[in-house]
Amino acid sequence: MSDAEFRVQFAGPLVSFQDAGRRGHMRFGVPASGPMDRLAYRAALAALGATADATVIEVSMGGLQLECVSGRLSLALAGGDFHIEIGGTKLSGWVVFEIEAGQRLSIRPGKQGSWAYLAFAGDLQAERWLGHAATHSTSGFGGGQLQTGQRLRVENAQLREDRHGQIALAELRNMADPMRVVMGPQDRCFTDTILSSYRQEEFRLTDAYDRMGVRLSGPELTLSEALSIPSEPITRGSVQVSGDGVATVLLADHQTTGGYPKIATILACDTDRLTQLRAGDSLRFQPVSAEEAVTISRSYAAALDAYLAEIGEPKGTLAQRLMRENLISGYELSAEANDAAEPGGSARK
Amino acid sequence: MQELTFLPVADHALMVQLGTEVSEALSAQVVALDKAISAAGIEGVQETVPAFVNLLVEFDPLVTDHATLQAQITGCAERAEVRDNAGTLHEVPVCYDADLAPDLAAVAEARGISEEEAIALHLSGDYRVGMYGFAPGYAYLSGVPEALRVPRKPAPVRGIPRGAVLIAGPQCLVTTLKMPTGWSIIGRSPTEVLCNDPARPFLFDVGDRIKFRRIDRAEFDASYREDAT
Numbered sequence: 001m002s003d004a005e006f007r008v009q010f011a012g013p014l015v016s017f018q019d020a021g022r023r024g025h026m027r028f029g030v031p032a033s034g035p036m037d038r039l040a041y042r043a044a045l046a047a048l049g050a051t052a053d054a055t056v057i058e059v060s061m062g063g064l065q066l067e068c069v070s071g072r073l074s075l076a077l078a079g080g081d082f083h084i085e086i087g088g089t090k091l092s093g094w095v096v097f098e099i100e101a102g103q104r105l106s107i108r109p110g111k112q113g114s115w116a117y118l119a120f121a122g123d124l125q126a127e128r129w130l131g132h133a134a135t136h137s138t139s140g141f142g143g144g145q146l147q148t149g150q151r152l153r154v155e156n157a158q159l160r161e162d163r164h165g166q167i168a169l170a171e172l173r174n175m176a177d178p179m180r181v182v183m184g185p186q187d188r189c190f191t192d193t194i195l196s197s198y199r200q201e202e203f204r205l206t207d208a209y210d211r212m213g214v215r216l217s218g219p220e221l222t223l224s225e226a227l228s229i230p231s232e233p234i235t236r237g238s239v240q241v242s243g244d245g246v247a248t249v250l251l252a253d254h255q256t257t258g259g260y261p262k263i264a265t266i267l268a269c270d271t272d273r274l275t276q277l278r279a280g281d282s283l284r285f286q287p288v289s290a291e292e293a294v295t296i297s298r299s300y301a302a303a304l305d306a307y308l309a310e311i312g313e314p315k316g317t318l319a320q321r322l323m324r325e326n327l328i329s330g331y332e333l334s335a336e337a338n339d340a341a342e343p344g345g346s347a348r349k
Numbered sequence: 350m351q352e353l354t355f356l357p358v359a360d361h362a363l364m365v366q367l368g369t370e371v372s373e374a375l376s377a378q379v380v381a382l383d384k385a386i387s388a389a390g391i392e393g394v395q396e397t398v399p400a401f402v403n404l405l406v407e408f409d410p411l412v413t414d415h416a417t418l419q420a421q422i423t424g425c426a427e428r429a430e431v432r433d434n435a436g437t438l439h440e441v442p443v444c445y446d447a448d449l450a451p452d453l454a455a456v457a458e459a460r461g462i463s464e465e466e467a468i469a470l471h472l473s474g475d476y477r478v479g480m481y482g483f484a485p486g487y488a489y490l491s492g493v494p495e496a497l498r499v500p501r502k503p504a505p506v507r508g509i510p511r512g513a514v515l516i517a518g519p520q521c522l523v524t525t526l527k528m529p530t531g532w533s534i535i536g537r538s539p540t541e542v543l544c545n546d547p548a549r550p551f552l553f554d555v556g557d558r559i560k561f562r563r564i565d566r567a568e569f570d571a572s573y574r575e576d577a578t
Contacts, residue, residue: 026396141485185356185364230370232402233399257482265358268359268361290414294414294415296360297410301410
């Protein structure tokens with residue numbers, strides 16, 4: 001085992017270090033942060049055989065270019081439909097691949113999806129805050145946002161050839177499905193007419209979208225009374241409505257308390273799916289009961305665990321795989337298959 | 350203890366509502382319930398977030414659910430001991446020099462008092478941590494004396510340095526980061542609410558009490574650090 005080093009040739013805005021997130025400090029004004037799309041983060045780590053809370057780079061639509069300065073190691077990329085170019089070779093995301101000193105890696109967004117996770121076989125070094133490298137974007141605490149010219153170091157860099165190749169896409173979610181919500185806590189502040197348009201009409205993401213949240217456009221969600229609630233705790237997935245009737249969905253770096261009424265809160269699994277939409281993409285909401293929400297959550301967790309276990313299995317040595325599946329052309333074929341896939345890695349049923 | 354109202358929040362949280370009006374008495378109840386939930390060690394509870402009139406309980410839906418928690422928290426409320434002035438008392442030094450207190454003159458003028466009277470009023474307040482929010486370590490302190498209260502400014506001002514002592518309405522806070530604010534800046538404190546101590550990363554707990562102490566420029570300069578954490 002040895003170390004590997006990279007130089008950041010270019011990092012777009014909101015490209016940051018993330019890990020599983022720092023839970024437990026919301027009472028002190030600190031949200032968990034961590035990956036916007038927890039499914040894709042976990043998939044990249046599982047496919048690479050990395051620990052479940054390892055530090056990765058969350059790549060935004062701004063893209064990322066790295067140069068490997070020293071070492072040789074395996075990497076994984078999973079998330080939206082992102083494209084990779086490495087040493088002149090093109091790959092599609094949802095892949096485990098290798099890089100060595102002298103090679104350049106470029107990651108750019110494709111047609112769909114907003115975030116991708118670049119995981120390293122080894123320990124990616126990053127600043128930690130409260131024990132975690134997860135970047136809280138508003139304060140910059142944690143690993144921070146990547147800067148052009150910055151050096152990255154990976155300790156214990158490893159080559160895991162038995163894991164190289166495409167990552168099977170998760171059939172856990174369909175991007176076109178409505179976002180399931182539990183209504184409230186302040187749904188009582190809206191008239192029945194407003195509540196029914198919330199349930200039935202289409203909303204769109206706007207470009208007011210960052211790690212704190214995304215503002216939506218759609219029907220105006222007028223409050224039935226000039227409502228002033230004392231500031232109260234808010235959570236990831238909250239759909240808060242400002243005085244002008246505009247809804248904002250709170251995401252990984254949300255403020256922990258606030259005084260705007262919340263019409264509903266999106267289930268965790270659907271909040272992750274929502275983050276892979278882009279400005280202009282449409283969405284609908286579908287209310288479910290609290291009991292249904294827990295049931296959905298549990299079946300999703302079981303399916304996710306099964307999927308992660310499946311993609312976490314090493315594929316075998318290179319020689320074995322060349323024998324088995326003629327991998328050289330296999331790369332090309334699966335790259336095309338990925339182009340047709342849904343964003344966020346959700347395959348069509 | 351007030352009667353509790355429970356509101357489900359998605360698949361992973363439960364809002365426990367103790368009332369609707371902000372008061373010292375209600376805050377003390379929130380703190381008491383928060384402590385009781387923590388002491389009960391309820392399976393599946395990941396964290397609790399106390400605020401002015403309610404408390405959010407984040408939980409692992411693979412372990413528990415809203416109804417189970419509701420029953421357990423109702424039990425906790427029966428055992429909770431509400432105590433006035435139960436929190437730890439902290440003394441927070443403040444320097445009110447004009448360059449560190451750009452809004453002090455305007456606040457004094459708005460309330461028809463002198464700057465020295467405004468400072469004396471600020472120092473006379475008994476403050477209590479009602480909740481955290483906005484940004485890491487931003488502790489909302491209630492207890493600004495009536496005669497010093499001013500509304501928020503119409504538009505926020507950017508780039509306010511760490512340690513700024515702000516007031517708006519009945520609330521006061523000491524900032525931890527360079528951030529915009531629409532509150533009035535009446536002083537600056539060298540106190541670090543983000544302690545950079547893994548064992549105790551935040552100086553105050555919700556429910557703690559605070560008294561401000563005036564310091565001169567020499568004492569301020571000796572202890573203020575420009576960079577946070």
